[in-house]
Structure formats: structure tokens, C-alpha cells
Amino acid sequence: MSWIYPLTVILYSFSVLGYFIDFLFNNRKVNVVAFWLLSIVWSLQTVFFVLRALEMGRIPILTPFEGLFFYAWSLVTISLILNLKFKVDFLILVINLVGFCMMTISLFKPHTEVPTHLASMLQSELLVLHISFILVSYTAFTLSFSFAILYVVQHQMLKKKKFSKRLQRFGAFPQLERFSFIAASIGVPLMLIGVIFGFIWAWVEYNTLPWSDIKTISSILTLIVYGAYLYQRVVNYKRGYQTILLNVGAFLVLLINYFLSGQYSSFHIWT
Structure with missing residues (x-):
């Protein structure tokens, strides 16, 4: 399970970068790639969340690391829902800039149990x-x-x-x-x-x-x-x-x- 988290952060960075390139140059092809990368990020986050819940035997939201991760996961979730329902590409960029910051900060928090x-x-x-x-x-x-x-x-x-x-x-x-x-x-x-x-x-x-x-x-x-x-x-x-x-x-x-x-x-x- 240890490899899932850093891979997720890397893919998340590419997704945010894609949305930023789209913001600068109005590149729709990059936007589509960024969306699919974000979908993969959400899938990996969900897998990590479930595996950690099974490992810890509880809902993993209690520690600073888990709180930041859940916060980032919820932002990715809401941004994907909004992306499917509305044409709000720049909104997705702002939301996931915050989400990416939260997930990156979580890397520096202890991953251990309480x-x-x-x-x-x-x-x-x-x-x-x-x-x-x-x-x-x-x-x-x-x-x-x-x-x-x-x-x-x-x-x-x-x-x-x-x-x-x-x-x-x-x-x-x-x-x-x-x-x-x-x-x-x-x-x-x-x-x-x-x-x-x-x-x-x-x-x-x-x-x-x-x-x-x-x-x-x-x-x-x-x-x-x-x-x-x-x-x-x-x-x-x-x-x-x-x-x-x-x-x-x-x-x-x-x-x-x-x-x-x-x-x-x-x-x-x-x-």
C-alpha cells in the first residue's frame, strides 16, 4: 500500500498542471487528459482509503495525516461531480490546487496509528x-x-x-x-x-x-x-x-x- 500514496500525489500534480496549462492556453485536449488523470487519482485515493480503513479497523480520519487525506479526497470527489454536471474547468483548477496542497502537506505528517x-x-x-x-x-x-x-x-x-x-x-x-x-x-x-x-x-x-x-x-x-x-x-x-x-x-x-x-x-x- 505504501506505493499508492506517492503515485497518487504524482498523478495529481500532472492533473493540476494540465488544468493550469488549459487555463493559460485554452487547450481542450490537455483539459481532457487532466480530467482522466483526476479520475485515476480519485480511484487510487478511494483504494487507499478503503485499505487503510481495513488495516486500522476504523474510519481513517482521526490523525492529521488522515484528516488532510480525507479533505483532499472530498475535494477531488466534488470536483469530478461538478465536472460531469457543469462546464466549470477553471473552478476545477482552483479546487484541486487546494486539494493538491492538502495532499502534499499530508506527506510530511506521520502515517502511523494514533x-x-x-x-x-x-x-x-x-x-x-x-x-x-x-x-x-x-x-x-x-x-x-x-x-x-x-x-x-x-x-x-x-x-x-x-x-x-x-x-x-x-x-x-x-x-x-x-x-x-x-x-x-x-x-x-x-x-x-x-x-x-x-x-x-x-x-x-x-x-x-x-x-x-x-x-x-x-x-x-x-x-x-x-x-x-x-x-x-x-x-x-x-x-x-x-x-x-x-x-x-x-x-x-x-x-x-x-x-x-x-x-x-x-x-x-x-x-
């Missing part, structure tokens, strides 16, 4: 639900961010009067803004449910709530920032570039929550 003294504690179904909902919410937020980035790039191209055939493949502004909003609207309740499951697990396991934990604080901050974006969009009826930038900023807060806060968390000791 420590023995944590194994029994991490078998809780509540914890699995907590992590699952959080990771799926990250996928929704990444999709929202990808639509937002396409909006920003197209806005800058039009502002600088860089007209080309490439613009036709970005999608209309209202469509990009709407789908970005819908994805964020899905991500917020998913993350909120995940946080609630985490609180319930902490209370059952430790009879306390980790309000002062840096990971908890940053997760709540992430929800607040995304909540501010949704508030501007739904209540104040604000649309357009400035609101989209708030969405992009919220995703940056999400990344800080995912990577940096875990390094200083006194409660999320398995991360």
Missing part, C-alpha cells in the same frame, strides 16, 4: 461525527472560496480590460456569487454541528467544555466571520466584489484555524 494511550479515547462515535462534519464543512467552504476566487480574478481582468476567450470560461458574475453563497450556507451549519458534537464529546469524556482551547476559539471565530459574510449577503442584501472579498478572508481564517491553532491546542492533543 498513540496507544489515545486509541481507546478516540474510538468514540461522537468524536468521529465531530471530525467528519468539520472536514465536510471545510470542503463546502473550499468550494465557496473557489467560486469567490474566480469572481475576483474575472473582476480584476475586466478592470484591467484584459478581454479574451478565457473570460467566457469563468462564468457570469451573478452565478459565481450565488454559488459561492450557497456553498458557504451549507458549510456554516455543517461546521456548527461539528463543533456541537465536539462539545458533547468533551463533556462526556472529560466532564468539561474546552472554552479556553485555542482550537475551539479559532473555530468559533471562523463561524463568526462566515456568519458576518452571510449576514451581509442575506440581511443587508449586499452583493458584489467587497462581499466576495469577505468570503475570501473568511477562508483564510479557516486555514489558520486548521493549521496554526492545532499547533498550540492543549485540548486537541491528537492533532
Whole structure:
């Protein structure tokens, strides 16, 4: 099984490179090759996920390595579905740039099982639900961010009067803004449910709530920032570039929550 992961990363890099070449030169043949490479990547990821689940005897999402892998796998999955349903080539590029980064970072994480003294504690179904909902919410937020980035790039191209055939493949502004909003609207309740499951697990396991934990604080901050974006969009009826930038900023807060806060968390000791 050890050879599957590096092979997957290599093929993933070629797929992302293909989509990038298509972005630069509008090369449809390269786009088709990139799509089929991405399909192979998804197949290898799925095989790896199943084999690791059988090897570990649990759902492999608990360790930092497994979390990053599942995050990348979910992004590849959603991008393939979108590619089959819609003509959104540049969206696939942005999504899989994030996915490829996550999978590459996972290479530098330990691939070993969780420590023995944590194994029994991490078998809780509540914890699995907590992590699952959080990771799926990250996928929704990444999709929202990808639509937002396409909006920003197209806005800058039009502002600088860089007209080309490439613009036709970005999608209309209202469509990009709407789908970005819908994805964020899905991500917020998913993350909120995940946080609630985490609180319930902490209370059952430790009879306390980790309000002062840096990971908890940053997760709540992430929800607040995304909540501010949704508030501007739904209540104040604000649309357009400035609101989209708030969405992009919220995703940056999400990344800080995912990577940096875990390094200083006194409660999320398995991360």
C-alpha cells in the first residue's frame, strides 16, 4: 500500500498542471487528459482509503495525516461531480490546487496509528461525527472560496480590460456569487454541528467544555466571520466584489484555524 500514496500525489500534480496549462492556453485536449488523470487519482485515493480503513479497523480520519487525506479526497470527489454536471474547468483548477496542497502537506505528517494511550479515547462515535462534519464543512467552504476566487480574478481582468476567450470560461458574475453563497450556507451549519458534537464529546469524556482551547476559539471565530459574510449577503442584501472579498478572508481564517491553532491546542492533543 505504501506505493499508492506517492503515485497518487504524482498523478495529481500532472492533473493540476494540465488544468493550469488549459487555463493559460485554452487547450481542450490537455483539459481532457487532466480530467482522466483526476479520475485515476480519485480511484487510487478511494483504494487507499478503503485499505487503510481495513488495516486500522476504523474510519481513517482521526490523525492529521488522515484528516488532510480525507479533505483532499472530498475535494477531488466534488470536483469530478461538478465536472460531469457543469462546464466549470477553471473552478476545477482552483479546487484541486487546494486539494493538491492538502495532499502534499499530508506527506510530511506521520502515517502511523494514533498513540496507544489515545486509541481507546478516540474510538468514540461522537468524536468521529465531530471530525467528519468539520472536514465536510471545510470542503463546502473550499468550494465557496473557489467560486469567490474566480469572481475576483474575472473582476480584476475586466478592470484591467484584459478581454479574451478565457473570460467566457469563468462564468457570469451573478452565478459565481450565488454559488459561492450557497456553498458557504451549507458549510456554516455543517461546521456548527461539528463543533456541537465536539462539545458533547468533551463533556462526556472529560466532564468539561474546552472554552479556553485555542482550537475551539479559532473555530468559533471562523463561524463568526462566515456568519458576518452571510449576514451581509442575506440581511443587508449586499452583493458584489467587497462581499466576495469577505468570503475570501473568511477562508483564510479557516486555514489558520486548521493549521496554526492545532499547533498550540492543549485540548486537541491528537492533532
